[in-house]
Amino acid sequence: MNDLEARLRQAAQQLDAASARYQAEQPSPMTRRSDVTEPTNVRSLTRPRWSTRSVLSSSAAGLMVAAATLAVIVLARRQGAPVNETVPGAPSFSGAAGTTTTVYFTADIKADEVTSGMSLSSLANGRYLIDTSGPVVVEFTNGRATAPDGSTYRLQLGEIADIDTDGLSDAAVIVTRSNDGAAVSSWLLFVELNNRGAAEINAHTVLGGAMGVYATTDGQRIRVQRARTDRCPEAEMQWWTVGDTVLQPTGDSSCVASIAVTDSLTTKEFTFVPGTDVGIATFSDLSGRATFAASANQQLHLTVRYNSASRPGQEVFVVINGQRLGSALPGRPLDLMLPATGSYELEVPRIDASLGDRPLTAELSIR
């Protein structure tokens, strides 16, 4: 697959180069006359995904399917045929509080990227968030290390399996892949809520010396326990509170992690005053591009912060005429003397939610 992916990248580059050459030979769109009429199939672009009509139609379809299923079950019962009454994929598991539950992750995500399974111990209760880019088979066993004896539940990206046996705490397990794509590592995150049920767990984790942001509300305590990975010892534990930034170098770069805890879940409204030379603009939920005008020799100061749990390394670039002048990261602001008068852009190169990318908030001041 890696080979295929490399070939696809190369093919895409060839197509890109050829189309750029082709486009260069074409007249400018501003001097060209288009005879295209208004597209007639644009409603699907603008129609709300959950329109009344779609809900009604899907509900009607669902009712018909349910009725048909019921009819089949009734007929099967009358004929004495065995009926499997278990609900496949039901997101509930049982496990006695205090016992050790082992969770196996058999990740067949894109088969080439993640292949290994792993186990985590002491997961008797809580919510289990599987954050991968594909389906994951989660097998829960009680007290046995190797042979699954219980349910198997196939989770899709972003699904949460509720496992709440004693009602004391919530936990999230995040499985992700290492930077080299060869191994699966995972973090076990318990969020113990002072006011249980008042907040949702919103967690993200990364590997290899990067940073994860755990968005919580004030007053929560977070306990992060490093689960066993391919190269890391088991069960390192640390307590942090909201606002802490913790660096935890271990000597092994694959195990280094810095965890930032933030209570900043609110986003400010956009307040930039267009046309002014001096001002401060806040770009909330910046996930693509935002434009601002500035003059040559003005001093730009750009600070960036995450809006919620985010992948580290998400940068905001300052761009003019397609050229990147510099970038800012959360915790690493950018100061820049602008070289020219014109329209500048803030650019977040790519938002890939499956990798943990989230929109950023950028605060820009120009003097």
Next chain:
Amino acid sequence: MAATALTKDRFRTLPRDPSVLATVKMIDVSSPSAIEAEFSAFVTLRAVRLRRVLCAHYGVDVGGDLHGEALAYAWQHWERVRTMANPVGYLYRVAQSASRPQRRWNTRHSFPATMPEVVHTDSDPTLFASLTTLSEHQRVSVLMVHGHGWSYAEVADVLGVSVTAVTNHVHRGLAKLRTELGAQP
């Protein structure tokens, strides 16, 4: 009639994304040079995505023609297009409309190009041959996600389909490619 008006109004509605709003607000629409600069920036920075999708869909030359047609349309209707939340997705539909005459005359869209000299496939002819066996949406999804590194959501935005649909296109497209190429999964 009412439905058509509603559709147009929705496209006219300013997006909620503050970053896009910023783009809209900061341009002085009374200045022709500012509008031209804004459109040029759009062509340089954002329409590249449209070009990539169209080339993956229709091939380099036909896709390039449709891209030019869509941009010409965008320039003529820039007052409206510039305020759209998803102008690239909209222009993709414009390009699809522009491709109708060719479909009407039963012109077969050839990938990677109708004229072989337009794109050189010498380095990996088998891959390009295999890509032609995919459906258009599969090919676009596979090339955008694995060739250009787009997210599924970005592809879904442009194609006007759900993320789940893109996921299916990618997975089925890759499976078919592996079969065609005899690659190990």
